[in-house]
Amino acid sequence: xxxxxxxxxxxxxxxxxxxxxxxxxxxxxxxxxxxxxxxxxxxxxxxxxxxxxxxxxxxxxxxxxxxxxxxxxxxxxxxxxxxxxxxxxxxxxxxxxxxxxxxxxxxxxx
Numbered sequence: 001x002x003x004x005x006x007x008x009x010x011x012x013x014x015x016x017x018x019x020x021x022x023x024x025x026x027x028x029x030x031x032x033x034x035x036x037x038x039x040x041x042x043x044x045x046x047x048x049x050x051x052x053x054x055x056x057x058x059x060x061x062x063x064x065x066x067x068x069x070x071x072x073x074x075x076x077x078x079x080x081x082x083x084x085x086x087x088x089x090x091x092x093x094x095x096x097x098x099x100x101x102x103x104x105x106x107x108x109x110x
Contacts, residue, residue: 021046057110060103064092 011022025042028034034042058066068088072079079087092100 018046058107060100060105060107061092063107063110064088064095064103 011019014022025034025039025046029039065085065088068091069084072084072087072091076084076087095103
């Protein structure tokens with residue numbers, strides 16, 4: 001596999017937001033707007049941001065909320081988003097320690 005092909009595969013796998021940043025960077029480099037010495041610093045910032053996104057995992061509460069939201073919405077379709085969040089929070093509190101630890105262990109496994 002050629003280097004150009006590898007670069008294109010990596011570029012295609014990037015989220016749209018990162019593709020825009022890379023495109024702007026390439027355009028600026030080709031027009032001489034950015035000194036070559038600054039490219040390393042910019043690349044490090046992009047890579048740090050991308051690695052930080054990979055590290056974020058949902059908490060047990062978020063997983064619980066994602067499962068409960070459709071149920072609460074189906075039971076009471078007239079509730080606002082804030083009221084649904086309040087109801088899900090009340091259900092979370094009602095789980096007790098053992099119920100919450102189950103969801104937290106699911107979160108750490110994902």
